[in-house]
Amino acid sequence: MSQIHRIQWFDQQIRVGGYPNSGSIAEKFEISRRQAQRDIEYMESTLRAPLVYLAKHRGYTYEDQTYVLPHLYMTEEEKKVLRFLVHRYRQYNYDNAEAARRVAHLLDRFTGEEETEIYSRLPLFDANPKLLQTMLRLSSAIREARAVRLGYEGSSRTVHPLRLLSHYNTDYVAAYCESTSKHQLFRLDGIDDLTVTDRSFDPAESEAGMPEAEALPVRKPFTARLRLKDALAGGNWNGFTARASEEAGVYEVDFHDIDAFMRHLATASWEAILAPKWLKNKLRERCADMLNRIDGGNG
Numbered sequence: 001m002s003q004i005h006r007i008q009w010f011d012q013q014i015r016v017g018g019y020p021n022s023g024s025i026a027e028k029f030e031i032s033r034r035q036a037q038r039d040i041e042y043m044e045s046t047l048r049a050p051l052v053y054l055a056k057h058r059g060y061t062y063e064d065q066t067y068v069l070p071h072l073y074m075t076e077e078e079k080k081v082l083r084f085l086v087h088r089y090r091q092y093n094y095d096n097a098e099a100a101r102r103v104a105h106l107l108d109r110f111t112g113e114e115e116t117e118i119y120s121r122l123p124l125f126d127a128n129p130k131l132l133q134t135m136l137r138l139s140s141a142i143r144e145a146r147a148v149r150l151g152y153e154g155s156s157r158t159v160h161p162l163r164l165l166s167h168y169n170t171d172y173v174a175a176y177c178e179s180t181s182k183h184q185l186f187r188l189d190g191i192d193d194l195t196v197t198d199r200s201f202d203p204a205e206s207e208a209g210m211p212e213a214e215a216l217p218v219r220k221p222f223t224a225r226l227r228l229k230d231a232l233a234g235g236n237w238n239g240f241t242a243r244a245s246e247e248a249g250v251y252e253v254d255f256h257d258i259d260a261f262m263r264h265l266a267t268a269s270w271e272a273i274l275a276p277k278w279l280k281n282k283l284r285e286r287c288a289d290m291l292n293r294i295d296g297g298n299g
Contacts, residue, residue, distance in 0.1 A: 006031075006039050007047070010060075011069050019059025131171065134188050138164060138173050141196045145203050148175075151193030152186055158197070159186070160206040176206040183210045221254035224261070225274040238268055250274065262286060 006029050013020040025036035040060070043049040047070055050063040141148050142161045149158050159175035162183075166172070171188040221241075227250050228237070236242055240261070241254040249271075255261040262283055265273075273280050 003039060003042070005029075006036075007043060007069065010039065010043070014061055017061075019054060019057035019061060021053075021059040024059070131188055134191055134194055135164060135171065137194055137196055138188075145200050147178075147197045147199045147201050149193075149195040149197060150186065150191055153190050153192075156193075159184075160201045160203075162203065162207055162210065174210070176201075176210075221256050222258065222261075222276075222279075224253045224255065224276065224279055226251055226253055226270050227272040227274060229269055229271050238264065240264070258282070 006025055009028065010020050010025060013024070018024075022033045022036040022040060025031070025039060026033045029036075040051065044051050049069070050067050051060045052063045053060055138148065138161050140146075142163065145160075147158055148161050149156065157177055157179045159173075159177050161173050161175045163174045164171065165174060165185070172185045173188060174183065174185055176182075177184050225245065226237075229249075231249070232242055232244070232251060237251060237253050242251045244251055258279075262279075265283060266286075273283065
């Protein structure tokens with residue numbers, strides 16, 4: 001059972017006058033008393049529960065009986081999306097990587113921590129339903145060490161999935177391919193069909209010979225020349241590496257993911273896009289399409 005289930009049980013015991021304590025949590029959920037005590041401390045410090053220990057009953061109650069737990073329930077779909085985002089933020093390894101990993105840790109613990117200034121500098125990820133489903137099925141296959149039959153870029157092959165990786169907003173699965181007898185990287189968005197078989201494999205045997213660091217594609221960033229309204233104090237613009245040019249107010253901004261950068265341009269404050277021309281055209285097309293849809297498709 002998860003921490004959420006334990007906290008909900010603890011809350012219910014208080015409301016029926018059960019006076020629960022760390023010992024009763026540990027016994028009920030077969031965990032250590034130390035871990036049970038951490039659950040109680042979590043309720044006090046993070047969930048702001050007005051807990052008070054009554055020596056007479058050797059357990060806890062609420063000092064304020066009107067207290068209710070914050071909304072802790074999540075649908076299965078919400079949990080899947082959250083796990084996907086945790087994976088993406090953990091794998092994020094360029095601009096503001098440290099902040100992204102911190103967010104992954106917070107999401108993974110369901111702390112509900114309030115947003116801070118760092119969130120405005122983080123990348124945005126699309127939780128594509130097909131990609132999400134592919135990642136979850138591969139995660140299950142990796143966990144259970146099951147061979148997977150892939151339809152990939154027009155061909156079929158059986159692989160032993162070993163780990164999931166993300167690089168420049170692109171997801172990969174590192175796997176041992178039975179057809180080529182080699183370790184390969186497969187882009188998740190290139191997988192047309194996926195079947196998890198009943199056949200098991202030995203992870204240690206399949207990983208033998210795999211490089212410690214996967215040779216992920218190395219890609220130079222795109223660079224946009226932007227005229228900004230306000231001068232930048234540091235070397236980045238809302239999370240994107242930026243350098244001042246010789247022209248006053250103009251900056252060269254590096255980015256790897258085109259869609260993510262265009263989404264940022266749609267909400268950020270800037271005065272003009274000076275280059276590249278293809279970026280201006282793509283943004284113009286996207287805005288025209290949006291205006292057309294706003295007008296009911298009559299444009």
